[in-house]
Amino acid sequence: MTPFPDLERLVPDYVKCFEAYIPSKPDDDLKKLYGCPKLYRLNNNENPLGPPETSRRALRAFDTTRASIYPSGDCYHLRQKLGGIFGMRPDQFIVGNGANEVIAFAIKAFCRQGDNIITADKTFAVYEWVAEFSGFEARLVPLVDYGFDAGAMIERIDERSKILFICNPNNPTGSWWDKRTLCSFLDRVDRRCIVVVDEAYREFVENPDFPDSMALIANYPNLVVFRTFSKMYGLAGLRIGYLAGSSEVVDIIRRTCVVYSVNALAQVGAFSALDDPEHVGRTRESVRAGKGFLLKELDLMGLDCVHGEGNFVMTHLPISDSLAYRKMMTCGVMVRAMTGFRFPNWIRITVSHREALEAFAESLSKILKEGRMF
Amino acid sequence: MKRETEKLLLSVVGDEIFLPVVTAFVEKAAFCFGLGSDESLRLTLAAEEVFMHLCRKANRSGGRLQIACSNGGYFAQAVFSLPSEAFDLEAFNITASIAFDDDAALDSMGLVIASRSVDRFLLDREKGGGLELMLVKEKSYSPLPPEVEAAVAAPLSKTILRPPAPEELKFISRLALSYYDAGGLSDILLHPGRLADMMAAGEYACLAAVGGEGQIGGAIFWRNLGEKMVECFGPYIFNQPLASSISEELLDGCIGSVARTSAVGIVNVGPPPQFPERRFELLGTFDAYGPDGSSTAVEAWFRMLREDMGATVWVHPDLEVFIRREYAKLVLPREIRLERPSGETVPRHSVLCAEFDRPRGRVTLRPMWPGADEAENIGRHLKLMKSEKIPNIHFAVDLGHAWQTLFIPGLLAQGFEPRFVLPYAGKADVVVFQYGGKRP
Incomplete structure (x- = not known):
């Protein structure tokens, strides 16, 4: 008897062959599983300082009776505020349930069967995933010296290429394009495709050569910029991010948006996060100090590192990253094993607070010493 | 990604009268898929033996079965799929009805003959609960002749x-x-x-x-x-x-x-x-025996491609020390549930599936069904494999199935040794046993 539903017939091939991403278990389960009383999370590039004080106050003051009322369906007030900050119109912004959601909006808006997107092979995986489980080809261009290869990406463009995704700074390598590189790339693309610049870690960058992408939108109407409140603004748990672009492009993307996907608490948290004048500076200072400590410790262990802008460092281990992950978990330290990013034997460490980084250094050092005994 | 292969289907009632249809179907399919005449005949012979065995020993209620022939590029295969409820499960042991005290009887047993005629012979459970008997015959390829001129590679600075x-x-x-x-x-x-x-x-x-x-x-x-x-x-x-x-x-x-x-x-x-x-991580070793009795220690290396999420495994107390040692070595978080029979009723007859890899002189046995005769059944299979002169006898136990723990005492008692744990190779991790191996 044929089982019902007939999944063989119902499910498209590109969904059948796609493997669902399984996120890690909650902390309480992980602690039980690995037998560690405490768990330092250095795997998701979260801000150890948490949300800005202005956000905390607004979240504490949230009137719980508002939980029964639908939020603003298109994050009206937040878009007004973003428009004011960047000198753009509110209708040039779309807010989503985390930046991951706006990736899906953009791909849905521009791609149809037979189209492709182009990105790097070793970067944030969600561009590739959304394209593939939606039935579109993801063309992956190898990184060069841990950075996006502008020329090779342009060479891969054909008449069915719709979106080029640049992660700037790149997660996980921290490499970044300066203004000259980005503008030259946009000139060479010459409006043939949408160019998405994902700036999830932009607020961590202190280098003045980093491009002001928001300002570039006026000259490059095919440029779309992604930002998030999950990293610098410490609101990862509330899931809120946004995109910005020319009115014409954003108008198209808006047609594929799910309205009301951003909850009221996230809107309140994000709106007030932008009011804190000290949070960004304080976080940058903390990352600077933490990164210095981390790099010194890794150097003492004789490990090669790759890092640039952003609150993370990648290091190359002499053992399997997945084994190192398991061993470190038994010490209560959770890092990101990088095989899934196509960096086998690398781990990525979030630049967190000193206590967590010391725990990391101690556990990794112990594991490497054990390894050398064999 | 694996290329879509050509596939031909035959649906037939398990009755000997249809034997000519079955053999003609398999032979013609194998020929169309590019097997030489000798290989086609061998696959056909195996299919004939399997079909007759199913008709005579397993299918007393006239169940229908499906035969799928497909082209794997370098091999052709015939897969018999049948609903388990219509067939006598015990008859799927490759040892079924063999009179071990009569060597001549070994040659008359259909499944044994079938396994000899093909390169891979596999009996397994389908996902939907049915049974699947797979016969694989590879095309004949010439090896590189010994006199072929050696190829030369130059040292490369950049690749x-x-x-x-x-x-x-x-x-x-x-x-x-x-x-x-x-x-x-x-x-x-x-x-x-x-x-x-x-x-x-x-x-x-x-x-x-x-x-x-x-x-x-x-x-x-x-x-x-x-x-x-x-x-x-x-x-x-x-x-x-x-x-x-x-x-x-x-x-x-x-x-x-x-x-x-x-x-x-x-x-x-x-x-x-x-x-x-x-x-990678070293899982362990096993001994690869050649036809001349020589052996080489073969290392098995493994690495996870993901962060481990933990799992629950079922372990017989007789294997607990080994399992805990292996999990400690691999740093794999597992909830170990000890399981032993407590007098509950189990079916009379167990079923083992045998995966033959004749070119490598290897057979891997797997439990397919629990039964009170598990130790005897292991013994019968061992005897058959020895008589078939297969030097490498492995047994794989899936720790994701509590009922498979039933086989552990019989395995240990008859000279199988646990060699290593292969993470996530089944429903959960799989313990690989080897018969008569030399422990390092």
Whole structure:
């Protein structure tokens, strides 16, 4: 008897062959599983300082009776505020349930069967995933010296290429394009495709050569910029991010948006996060100090590192990253094993607070010493 | 991705009267799929024996079965699928009805004859609960003649990784035989034509390290073993300096290629000397016996492709010490549930499935159904394998199924030794036993 539903017939091939991403278990389960009383999370590039004080106050003051009322369906007030900050119109912004959601909006808006997107092979995986489980080809261009290869990406463009995704700074390598590189790339693309610049870690960058992408939108109407409140603004748990672009492009993307996907608490948290004048500076200072400590410790262990802008460092281990992950978990330290990013034997460490980084250094050092005994 | 193969289906009632239909179907299909006349006849003979066995021993209620013949590029296969409720499960033991005190009787047993006629013979449970009997016959390929001129590779300072072109694959075979002893190579490299067909069928994937002028400095191969596991072969390095990083680059390229697939782990059994061990974890070893009785210790290496999420496993107390030691060594978080029979009723007859790999002189037994006769059943299978002169007898127990723990005391009592745990190779982790191996 044929089982019902007939999944063989119902499910498209590109969904059948796609493997669902399984996120890690909650902390309480992980602690039980690995037998560690405490768990330092250095795997998701979260801000150890948490949300800005202005956000905390607004979240504490949230009137719980508002939980029964639908939020603003298109994050009206937040878009007004973003428009004011960047000198753009509110209708040039779309807010989503985390930046991951706006990736899906953009791909849905521009791609149809037979189209492709182009990105790097070793970067944030969600561009590739959304394209593939939606039935579109993801063309992956190898990184060069841990950075996006502008020329090779342009060479891969054909008449069915719709979106080029640049992660700037790149997660996980921290490499970044300066203004000259980005503008030259946009000139060479010459409006043939949408160019998405994902700036999830932009607020961590202190280098003045980093491009002001928001300002570039006026000259490059095919440029779309992604930002998030999950990293610098410490609101990862509330899931809120946004995109910005020319009115014409954003108008198209808006047609594929799910309205009301951003909850009221996230809107309140994000709106007030932008009011804190000290949070960004304080976080940058903390990352600077933490990164210095981390790099010194890794150097003492004789490990090669790759890092640039952003609150993370990648290091190359002499053992399997997945084994190192398991061993470190038994010490209560959770890092990101990088095989899934196509960096086998690398781990990525979030630049967190000193206590967590010391725990990391101690556990990794112990594991490497054990390894050398064999 | 594996290429869609040609597939032909025959649905037939399990009645001997249909034997000519079955044999004609399998023979013609095998011929159309490119098997030579000898190979086609062997597959047909195996199908005939299986069909007759099913009609006489297993199908007393006239159940319907389906035969699917498909073209795997370098092999043709016939798969018998049948609903388990219509068939007598006990009859699916390859030892069914064998009178062990009469050597002549061994030759008259259908499933045994079938297993001898093909390269791979596998009995398994289908996902939907039915049974599946698979017969695989490979095409005949000429090995590289010993007098073939050795291929030469030059040391390369800079290489890129890319899949080789079909004509380069054959050259890689020659390079491998020029720089390695044939005994240390995966047998996929010994028959260049077969290798080319395997790749064309999508059964295997390959990356080669190629210099600026197309020179080949090394290669690595891999294939999927089920949904969760990848097996890789190599990396094979051809005349490169000791300081070269080609071997690491090839292995990283292979891992990177499967890192975002459904595979959870990657295994490398008996890797060549340049294998970058530190990228993997040593699971353990087993002994590979040759037909002359000689043995070589073969190492099994493994690495996870993901962060481990933990799992629950069922373990018989007799195996607890071994299992805890292995999990401690591999740092795999597992909830170990001890399970032993407590007088509950179990079926009278157990069923084991046997996966024959005749070219490698190996059979792997797996529990398919629990039964009160599990120890005797293991004994019967052992006796048959010995009479078949199969030197490598393995037994795989899936720790994801509590009922499989029933087989542990019988295995240990009859000389099987647990050799290693292969994470995520079944519903959960799988313990691989070897019969009569020499422990390192």
